[in-house]
Amino acid sequence: MATYDDFVKLDIRVGTIVAVEDFPEARKPAYKLTIDFGAEIGTKRSSAQLVKHYTKEQLMGKKVMGVVNFPPRQIGPFVSEVLTLGVPDEGHECILVVPDKESAIVGENFTNMSFEKKELKKKSENLSDWYTDVLLKA
Numbered sequence: 001m002a003t004y005d006d007f008v009k010l011d012i013r014v015g016t017i018v019a020v021e022d023f024p025e026a027r028k029p030a031y032k033l034t035i036d037f038g039a040e041i042g043t044k045r046s047s048a049q050l051v052k053h054y055t056k057e058q059l060m061g062k063k064v065m066g067v068v069n070f071p072p073r074q075i076g077p078f079v080s081e082v083l084t085l086g087v088p089d090e091g092h093e094c095i096l097v098v099p100d101k102e103s104a105i106v107g108e109n110f111t112n113m114s115f116e117k118k119e120l121k122k123k124s125e126n127l128s129d130w131y132t133d134v135l136l137k138a
Contacts, residue, residue: 011069012110038107052093
């Protein structure tokens with residue numbers, strides 16, 4: 001079973017698709033995406049089987065979520081540098097996992113944000129324990 005510590009090892013970021021190309025060499029219909037993950041990460045390439053649900057025009061400028069710290073993966077003649085996140089539909093075709101607000105910050109690290117909340121909760125619990133101890137001793 002995966003632990004929370006396993007989860008926080010993933011570097012999941014918001015990125016914007018800045019280029020989309022056909023990938024005719026792929027075994028299944030796919031696009032080659034160029035995704036801008038902001039100043040810290042820069043642009044990365046990804047292969048994604050999105051042809052069923054998205055045109056190239058629909059993908060341009062779209063904010064997506066991607067795992068940016070997996071090792072590169074050779075997919076035919078193409079090297080995919082990030083895993084663009086999606087979920088399957090009933091026919092096992094990919095639907096993108098995307099931020100639901102345009103205000104999502106490109107380059108923002110989802111995992112670190114979650115980790116910070118966990119740390120805040122832990123600190124809050126410690127403070128609550130301390131406060132309870134002080135009140136009980138008073």
